[in-house]
Amino acid sequence: MSAISKPSDTLAFEPVLTRYIGKKDSHTLDFYLSHGGYDAAKRVVRDYKPDEVIDAVKKSGLRGRGGAGFPCGLKWSFVPKKTDKPKYLVCNADESEPGTFKDRVINEEDPHQLLEGILITCWAVGIETAYIYIRGEMWRGAQRLKAAIDEAYAKGYLGKKIFGKKFNLDVTVHRGAGAYICGEETGMLSSLEGGRGYPKLKPPFPAVEGLFRCPTVVNNVETLANLPHIFNRGIEWYRSIGTEESPGPKLFCVSGHVNKPGVYERPLGIPLRELIYDVCGGIPGDRGIRAVIPGGSSAPFLGPDELDTPMSYEGLKDAGSMLGSAGVIVLDDTTDLLSALLNVGKFYHHESCGQCTPCREGCGWVEKILQRMHDGRGRSEDIDLVDEICNQMVGKTICVLSDALAMPAQSVLKKFRPELEKLIAQGRPDVLCELAREPSPAL
Ligand SMILES: Cc1cc2nc3c(=O)[nH]c(=O)nc-3n(C[C@H](O)[C@H](O)[C@H](O)COP(=O)(O)O)c2cc1C
Ligand code: SF4
Known part of the structure; x- marks a missing residue:
């Protein structure tokens, strides 16, 4: 198994995805620009050829944060380069997995971070139309995203000839109706087409035949939000966080019997025990732990003897569970x-x-x-x-x-x-x- 982040690494860790959360007006374009926002997208569109972007994302080791942990750059490379069909990006903001509430924070508090990631993706893959599919109940997130999109159009960061290049991009927010199955990518695409949210057999995978039977990249909100940071700080920086097989920062949603539940950004590979006791302040009343669900309700339960499990894709797989959406639900020893x-x-x-x-x-x-x-x-x-x-x-x-x-x-x-x-x-x-x-x- 690969090296895991040591506790000292996690203590020195500097959050990037959540660095502006809680700051006044963090959702506005003015705020984002005053903190270097869109610099990465401008540099990528002006200086990188699309293939070079895909290559850099592959080298960064970024894995999808929606559940399966599939390598992001590799997924992009499956989209046919030459095709007479339009290509689409669908950003998965459905976030229905019980115990999961991380994408919501980005959508509501830092929507331009996501839009910048969308710009980088669409430049890399040659996409001119993107949708953000957001769960119907996430009203505030949808409003914030729509407002951010309006600001980006007004500034010329969306629309035609973006950053002075031959690059056009339209982004639309689509609200779902609260069905969990519409988070599954093929169900989500059916719903976006106006049909029932029925999943389809794969292959064909969406990268080859997705929305309206055209090549489609589906990526989670958090996955896309990682991209500006990779291009701002570099691949070496990115790979210095987390583990060899699971590089980068991760948003952990911790709920249940902990003193300080919430969304915490930490390096992938942080031991579960550290997350529960050092980050979330332990269990109320100092009670014991009966079980932990480490990756949203789909993940196999861990017992109290498995608290040293590294919270990485490979660490949880080795423990017979999965990181999934990193929705960590802690159940104390009074739990039925x-x-x-x-x-x-x-x-x-x-x-x-x-x-x-x-x-x-x-x-x-x-x-x-x-x-x-x-x-x-x-x-x-x-x-x-x-x-x-x-x-x-x-x-x-x-x-x-x-x-x-x-x-x-x-x-x-x-x-x-x-x-x-x-x-x-x-x-x-x-x-x-x-x-x-x-x-x-x-x-
Ligand atoms: C039943 C089910 C529900 C899912 N719900 C979500 C979801 O709410 N959000 C999400 O990003 N991915 C969800 N996924 C995973 C998506 O199908 C898809 O793998 C993911 O959006 C791809 O993005 P990524 O590669 O960036 O992780 C779900 C999968 C299944 C099987
Ligand atoms: S497609 Fe099959 S497995 Fe998936 S939710 Fe529907 S019935 Fe269940």
């Missing part, structure tokens, strides 16, 4: 794990688009069985039954929403089995008292 997992099950069952049987039926059955285990009506065979259903949900569907329930569920069944067996055996008198007041439907 069945209740937490049932919550996850309800979410995925509700959000399944229903196209694939293993997902549509699997999510429903997992929720139902977890509900009866939770309610004190579990059967001794239920743990194995849920596990078996989950086996049928992994790797068998159009998109990975199905896996996104099966993986955390299986991690809980495996890591906390004795606790679950005990809960089933004793019949949950605590929960039954609650149910006596408000009975749940019989299963």
